[in-house]
Amino acid sequence: MENCGTIEIHLGELLEQSGLSKNKFCQRAELQRSQLNGYLNNTITRLDIDVLARICHTLNCSIGNLLEYKPKD
Secondary structure, eight states, rough: OOOOOOEOOOHHHHHHHTTTTTTHHHHHTTTOOHHHHHHHOOOOOOHHHHHHHHHHHHHHHHHHHHHHEEEEO
């Protein structure tokens, strides 16, 4: 399969803007710290729509704020 581009996850920026600590965010979004780190480091390989919904709900953002498609150069 050709490289079609990448998806960038902007959770770090959104989390910083929210003022929540990582621990408080994990608690509110019902995430494990290892899950959070995968999303923060953009190393997650399979996105879970339930997790994405909890992230957006907790940060009061849209999926478009969280995810960005970057086409192949």
